[in-house]
Amino acid sequence: MALPKDKYLKYTLFYILRILMMKYARAPNPFNPRIPSHPDGFIGRENELSEFSNCLNSTIHSSTMSMAIVGNRGIGKSSFLAKCDYLAKNRNCIVIRFSSIEGGFESIEDLCSYILVQIQNEVTKRSKLALLKKSAIDFFKTFNFKISYKEFGIEVKTKASQSILQSLFREKLSEIWKNTSNSCSGIVIMIDEAEVIEKIPGALMFLREVFSRLGEEKSSYMLVLSGKLAFPQQMSEKFSPLARFFHPLELHNFTKQESALLIRTKLKSTKVKADDKTVAKIHEESEGHPYVLTAIAYVLYENLPEGDYELLLKHYDAIKPKIGNYLNTDYFGIMYRKLSPTTKLLLKYIAHQGGKVTFAEICKAVKKPKGTVSPLVTQLVEQGSLVKIERGTYKIFHNLYKEYILTTE
Numbered sequence: 046m047a048l049p050k051d052k053y054l055k056y057t058l059f060y061i062l063r064i065l066m067m068k069y070a071r072a073p074n075p076f077n078p079r080i081p082s083h084p085d086g087f088i089g090r091e092n093e094l095s096e097f098s099n100c101l102n103s104t105i106h107s108s109t110m111s112m113a114i115v116g117n118r119g120i121g122k123s124s125f126l127a128k129c130d131y132l133a134k135n136r137n138c139i140v141i142r143f144s145s146i147e148g149g150f151e152s153i154e155d156l157c158s159y160i161l162v163q164i165q166n167e168v169t170k171r172s173k174l175a176l177l178k179k180s181a182i183d184f185f186k187t188f189n190f191k192i193s194y195k196e197f198g199i200e201v202k203t204k205a206s207q208s209i210l211q212s213l214f215r216e217k218l219s220e221i222w223k224n225t226s227n228s229c230s231g232i233v234i235m236i237d238e239a240e241v242i243e244k245i246p247g248a249l250m251f252l253r254e255v256f257s258r259l260g261e262e263k264s265s266y267m268l269v270l271s272g273k274l275a276f277p278q279q280m281s282e283k284f285s286p287l288a289r290f291f292h293p294l295e296l297h298n299f300t301k302q303e304s305a306l307l308i309r310t311k312l313k314s315t316k317v318k319a320d321d322k323t324v325a326k327i328h329e330e331s332e333g334h335p336y337v338l339t340a341i342a343y344v345l346y347e348n349l350p351e352g353d354y355e356l357l358l359k360h361y362d363a364i365k366p367k368i369g370n371y372l373n374t375d376y377f378g379i380m381y382r383k384l385s386p387t388t389k390l391l392l393k394y395i396a397h398q399g400g401k402v403t404f405a406e407i408c409k410a411v412k413k414p415k416g417t418v419s420p421l422v423t424q425l426v427e428q429g430s431l432v433k434i435e436r437g438t439y440k441i442f443h444n445l446y447k448e449y450i451l452t453t454e
């Protein structure tokens with residue numbers, strides 16, 4: 046039955062309008078500072094990735110290498126791990142990746158159990174996908190992933206009991222490797238937010254012992270820790286066994302080219318473009334810091350007036366306060382509020398000095414001896430508010446953070 050003429054016209058108009066709306070509707074915001082980058086959208090870090098690949102290669106060829114990925118908050122550690130996870134899987138490795146925070150470890154025993162449970166989950170997944178050879182699948186059907194030290198009544202408190210736990214844990218891992226080595230080329234364990242582990246007394250040395258012994262017996266395990274780890278920095282000047290075992294790799298801010306690539310790659314999925322001046326401005330203001338850069342781009346895209354399809358300097362200028370609000374609430378405020386009143390005062394003093402000071406200047410200003418000032422400065426460096434730029438010289442980690450400190454209580 047034919048539609049009446051007026052209804053036909055109404056439907057046609059409705060459809061034309063819908064097509065036009067779909068054509069010109071803006072795609073969802075491609076920038077999300079709160080989540081790590083997907084490996085497909087991962088930008089730059091060519092040298093660091095090739096260092097990871099070299100270490101992975103050594104591990105696969107039975108000369109195990111472990112790494113520590115370090116860097117300030119938001120510098121891209123989790124994104125880097127996700128990319129390395131993807132690369133290692135492409136090399137036919139079994140990869141387990143988790144965050145120490147999600148693991149909630151309080152002791153070395155917790156950590157060992159958690160690693161074994163994660164391997165068990167991954168092995169089960171691989172068995173279901175028939176990614177393991179039949180002999181391996183049969184072996185794991187009866188393999189007990191649990192460490193049964195509790196059955197022997199051992200409490201892991203003393204050094205002696207810790208070494209028993211070390212042997213039990215290593216034996217499990219060794220057996221796992223023997224039975225998976227015909228199905229994969231290596232087992233990579235990636236632990237994000239590993240500063241939690243650093244705080245468990247003896248845990249890093251424990252891991253080093255276990256994994257270096259596994260390496261000696263040619264089990265292809267690679268351990269990658271990532272986080273705001275203090276040990277590589279504290280020990281870099283010494284001949285530290287930890288820094289030697291966990292080859293430290295520090296992530297830095299993006300270069301101008303990397304920043305531009307990030308913005309343009311993300312915008313590709315939308316109809317929005319960014320002109321060169323705006324891209325340069327975002328890089329300059331963010332200093333190429335991945336989180337700050339992504340946050341600025343996010344706010345800019347979110348506030349682009351309807352009907353505009355190009356990020357321009359005029360938009361940037363118009364929403365500058367909104368960028369400030371976003372960064373202060375989501376990032377700087379969280380960092381700053383965690384500080385003690387004394388470290389806040391110290392940071393305020395440094396901000397008033399232009400953001401950069403020497404250790405001697407701080408001691409002179411606060412009229413306190415080196416021994417009192419040093420732990421406070423160390424605390425600020427470990428927490429991420431300060432960075433050491435050269436021997437005895439410190440800088441507030443970001444200019445926008447400095448501005449926040451100057452304007453906050």
Ligand SMILES: Nc1ncnc2c1ncn2[C@@H]1O[C@H](COP(=O)(O)OP(=O)(O)OP(=O)(O)O)[C@@H](O)[C@H]1O
Binds near residue numbers: 082119120123124
């Ligand atoms: N190489 C990269 N390519 C694309 N985006 C990146 C890259 N590195 C970081 N980012 C972006 O920067 C932001 C922060 O990255 P990420 O969460 O990985 O940092 P992080 O160092 O793990 O932070 P945190 O210290 O809070 O754990 C995210 O929005 C992420 O998408």
Ligand SMILES: [Mg+2]
Binds near residue numbers: 122123124237
């Ligand atoms: Mg992270």
